[in-house]
Amino acid sequence: MTRQYFFSAQEHLPFSDSLHKCLDLLESYSKDHAVLGVIFFIDSKSDDDYFKRSKSIQNALDQKKLNMPCNVQAQSCKSIVSIEIWTDDSAEKVEYLSVNESRYTRITAAMGKSVWGIGITSPIANSALADQIEFAFITVQQILEKEGMTLADIVRQWNYIPDILKIQLLEGKNGRLSGSNRYWNKKREL
Secondary structure, eight states, X not given: OEEEEEEEOOTTOOHHHHHHHHHHHHHHHHHHSOEEEEEEEEOOSSHXXXXXXXXXXXXXXXXXXXXXXXXXXXXXXXXXXXXXEEEETTOSEEEEEEXXXXXXXXXXXXXXXXXXXXXXXXXXXXXOHHHHXXXXXXXXXXXXXXXXXXXXXXXXXXXXXXXXXXXXXXXXXXXXXXXXXXXXXXXXXX
């Protein structure tokens, strides 16, 4: 059975202390559980701050040899770092692999093989949204091909799109979309 566990470091700790508390928990937890991947929730003040902290998290995972896939989400939190750990009780074998510098997990269990990709994003900070989308879908397709699967084998997929709430539907006889996002700066016919 797939499970998720959430841990939040104490409020008002500096970023590095909060991160180490989360990593210590992850390291301890991964000794006794099949970890599919992990999501870090961080409080960041800007894009530059987000990318700096995201890189710090990845470097810390590498130093501890925690090779599972991870995603870093910028969200307002009481704690500066929180962590969500995804596990599978039925996993008999867990392997951490990568394609295009994106990590994924292959799980073998009595029910068969499954693949988990968490945080499949372009390694290029501040790349255009279209480039990020293309990188993610090409990488997912390559992972699936490597595993003998196709896009039709995907059971669940989440896409995180920056500024998605800034896109607005405007009323009018032609029903056009408009928004402040730089990728929707021209009105487009539906």
